[in-house]
Amino acid sequence: MSTSPKHSPPRRSLLSVPAINQRALDKVQDLNCDGVIFDLEDSVFPEKKAEARENLRRHFREAPLEGRETIIRINAPGSDFWIVDLDLILELKPDALLLPKVEGPQDIHEAAGALAATSPGVRLWAMMETAGGVLNAAAIAAADARLDCLVLGLNDLRKETAVLPQSGRAYLVPWMMQVVLAARAHGLDVIDSVFNDFRDTEEFTVECAQGRAMGFDGKMLIHPAQIEAANRAFGPSDEEVTEAEAIINAFADPAAEGLNVINMDGKMVERLHLEQAERLMAKARQISERKMKA
Secondary structure, eight states: OOOSOOOOOOOSEEEEEETTOHHHHHHGGGOOOSEEEEEOSTTSOGGGHHHHHHHHHHHHHHSOOOSSEEEEEOOOTTSTTHHHHHHHHHHHOOSEEEESSOOSHHHHHHHHHHHHTTOTTOEEEEEEOSHHHHHTHHHHHTSOTTEEEEEEOHHHHHHHHTOOOOTTOTTTHHHHHHHHHHHHHTTOEEEEOOOSOTTOHHHHHHHHHHHHHHTOSEEEESSGGGHHHHHHHHSOOHHHHHHHHHHHHHHHSGGGTTOSEEEETTEEEEHHHHHHHHHHHHHHHHHHHHHHHO
16 A cells, blocks of 8 residues: 555646547647546447547547547446447557446456556556445555546536535535545545536636645546646646745755754744655646646
8 A cells, every 4th residue: 555646747637528529639639738538438429439439549540649648438347338448448558548437446456457468558547426436435546556546526426426516515525535535545646526617717716726625636627628727726836836945945954964854934844745845846847848848
């Protein structure tokens, strides 16, 4: 078990794009999101699944993304599309496979087993969007070393539990924090759920701030208009970067050698804060480097 996050790229903004929507696929190359979730599941009608897979084959061949993560959300184990979706993953080798409606560790084991022989570099992400999945969050997070990230899916969770879609998500917060806690206990990243009304920029900004405060690494998005707000909310602010630099410099002072706690401008700062500062600065550098390459 790991109690510190794995080294991973920034995951502030993860745009979900229906694989059936060729126009949307054509646009992702120019977007400033940290990753793209190519969706073969809920956003694609059953009779369109084969066409959506062909769209992804063409997209990965002709317009591969650079500098951003590629994730393919497939259909659930046991569905009519499970095997052909897995074959597509083995063929295209995205950065990650996003498994929907994960109920327990057995779902992770099954997917990891399918990838083991042929796709050692493809990571697993798990959608946490059912009551059973949330209840089993800790066991799911510990299921397999290939698992890299948990993604919250509140639309399905609301539907299953009859919780109403209210501003502030008050009745969902305990379950959300359960998923965050499970992810952190096992060194995984954790992504907040989509916000359904992309025209309501004010409420979206509020929800991003809430997700950041709760400990999420980023947000799953449904529209390009949400990217910049998510990047701002989940990325290091100028103030955080300045504070992190000050902490790193303070511990680099020879006077701090061998000390686990120092006094910095009247505040007690521990070496755990130094570790946090170093992670934040590493994330800031990754974001800056990607901007320079764009």
